[in-house]
Amino acid sequence: MSASVLGLLTGLVLGIAGAFGGFGAFLIVAVLGALGWLAGRALEGKLDLSQLTGRDRR
Known part of the structure; x- marks a missing residue:
């Protein structure tokens, strides 16, 4: 699993945990x-x- 996918899943889980519904x-x-x-x-x-x-970035 790439870091991009892991970051996406982490953000989604935190969002769901932080706010429910609506x-x-x-x-x-x-x-x-x-x-x-x-x-x-x-x-x-x-x-x-x-x-x-x-x-x-040189």
Whole structure:
């Protein structure tokens, strides 16, 4: 299982644990799932965040 998938699943589980039911809960789970996926991609090195931090990876 890749770090991206693991991050996505972690975000989804935390979102479900944090909020139950309703459209607001759906949005929370979707946002946390996307954040988990992005974190997993960054850990795998498949997402370059140097432009956001202003530092170059030389």
